[in-house]
Amino acid sequence: MKISPSRIATFEILSKIETEKSFSSVLLPIYEEKLEAKDRGLCHELTLGTLRKQIYLDRVIEKLTNGKKIDSAIKIILRIALYQLIFLDKIPAHAAINDAVNLTQKAKKKSAKGFVNAVLRRFTRENIELEFSGEIEKLAVETSHPQWLVEKWIADFGFEETATLAAANNETPKPGFRLTAKTTDAVKDALENKNIKNEKAFLRELAENGKIYFQDEGSQIVGNAVQLKENESFLDICAAPGSKATLVASKKEKGKRKNLIVAGDFYWQRVKHLQENCRNQGVGFVNIVQYDAENALPFADESFDVILLDAPCSGTGTIRHNPEIRYFLQKKDFAELSGKQLKILCRASKQVKRGGRIIYSTCSLEKEENEEVVGKFLDENKDFRPINPQVDEVFLTRQGFARTFPQRDKMDGFFIAVFEKM
Ligand SMILES: C[S@@+](CC[C@H](N)C(=O)[O-])C[C@H]1O[C@@H](n2cnc3c(N)ncnc32)[C@H](O)[C@@H]1O
CATH class of the missing domain: 1.10.940.10 (NusB-like)
Incomplete structure (x- = not known):
């Protein structure tokens, strides 16, 4: 056999x-x-x-x-x-x-x-x-999304947009990658001139050696929205496996590393992965911590100039990369997750200095985890004001946040909001 x-x-x-x-x-x-x-x-x-x-x-x-x-x-x-x-x-x-x-x-x-x-x-x-009993069931079955999720998206985005989103979710994403602190000039040259025989194997080997890092463009936009000024201290509060923390840290030139960079997460395995990722990409100077950000953070109040909260979320913006997410999700998850997101955001708000910034992001497309969390946070925290995220203006929403969409931008769906502490 x-x-x-x-x-x-x-x-x-x-x-x-x-x-x-x-x-x-x-x-x-x-x-x-x-x-x-x-x-x-x-x-x-x-x-x-x-x-x-x-x-x-x-x-x-x-x-x-x-x-x-x-x-x-x-x-x-x-x-x-x-x-x-x-x-x-x-x-x-x-x-x-x-x-x-x-x-x-x-x-x-x-x-x-x-x-x-x-x-x-x-x-x-x-x-x-x-x-099929109707157009909605046909769309749900033909694009293999649970009908309740398709109905929710139709209510949020309209039928046509949902149809293109659901179709985009089934496309194979183009692998995105970025340079790291370890990328040499020779590697940059090879990548620019494309004089590579087996590109797939070449990129895989570079990634194994930390000379490039595979990261979707949407995720890179979030990392790039964290723009640290000289000497600003930075906390990546939900950091594992470290895609964004390593991107932020990679921008620190050798010899000019005055910024304190701290990255933490809840799960020990993920903290270990974060640590390995930092080492592999040549940013072993990132300080790694394990904690439960929902309940207490091991820092004094107003310790950081800039905090990134890339919150645990439903991940509906990343279905292209993780097709099974749609089958794991349940209707009640969005409300549960938004409670957790708001709790961590409120904790983060205590740790940031006056004049400092919080960057809140998710890889979810759902308003419950994005605009609604942000709205509640601003209602309860009058000492914060929203400011425009540092992104290309095509990604800015009318409310002054940023969003990327798989069907529109050919990248994972991310949400970004930035608040300044007054
Ligand atoms: C969206 S992922 C972060 C991805 C990461 N920023 C990156 O770019 O690689 C959310 C993270 O939040 C962590 N997390 C969940 N609950 C947490 C908690 N209570 N305290 C700290 N981290 C938590 C998860 O372990 C997960 O690694």
Whole structure:
């Protein structure tokens, strides 16, 4: 029984995402490292592709099985096979089907082999057409987003904008990267002149050595909005894994590092990752702290000139990179998260000096986590006034905040608000 290692890896990754709520961005690098180069690409494509089409594929499965209740491992096997049959034209149907049947045995579901085979053969014989109760359900199923989320976005952004957003969420993002404190002139030259043979491998090696850092453009805009003046002290309050803290720190020229830079987070594993990231990118001078920013911060009041609060959030702006987020989210999460965000923002407000600034950001598209949190904060803290974020003016909103959108800007969706303490 020979099964392609890429399909075995995809099955294991998707099973972990389904049962343990793990993230594809965490699992893929772990599995891909163990795969041979020829299998890596297919595993990547099958994992992210199947996730991006999950609701649609489930509707096809429902139709093919006449709504029969299906074991979760079998459903994952069927999703992977149908993704190949429907969306990948270079894979022969027999390869997708045979591997699905063999995976069924490997998953210790031998008795379901005939069922899997029959369902997939039926698909190759019949013309499957899905029916929808209306335009909203059609959009939700065809773009594989939960209907409640599509309905919420339609209420917030309108139907057309939601349709383009949902479609953009299923596009493969162009990998973004930036230079680091360790980028040498030779690397800059090579990147500018593009005289590189295997660009993917070259960039991966640079990233491993901390000479570049893979970071979406939207996230870079947040980091770049933190513009430290000479001698200003800086706290990145929710910093792990350190994408923005390392960007801010990388701007400090050697020999002129007078700014105190502190970065902290709640979870020990994430704090360790933050520390490794700082070291790898040549900014080991960043002071790392572990704390619970919701309850107490280990600093005296008014200790910092500038604070970045890149708050824990729903992440709906990053669905392109993390397709599974949409299936984990529940309606009630936005209200819960906004409570946490406001609490940390109020803590941060005590730590910033008069005349200093707080940069509040999220990678969420939801007003509950953005404008509404900011509105409540300003209502309760009259000694703060909003000022325009330091970003290209195309990203500024009418209310004086900044937003990026996957469908409009071809980058992850971020929100930025800046407050000055008077
Ligand atoms: C959006 S992520 C930060 C990403 C980071 N700024 C970057 O650019 O790499 C939010 C972070 O908040 C942290 N966090 C959640 N609750 C926290 C708390 N109570 N105190 C401190 N950090 C917390 C999470 O562990 C997570 O690392």
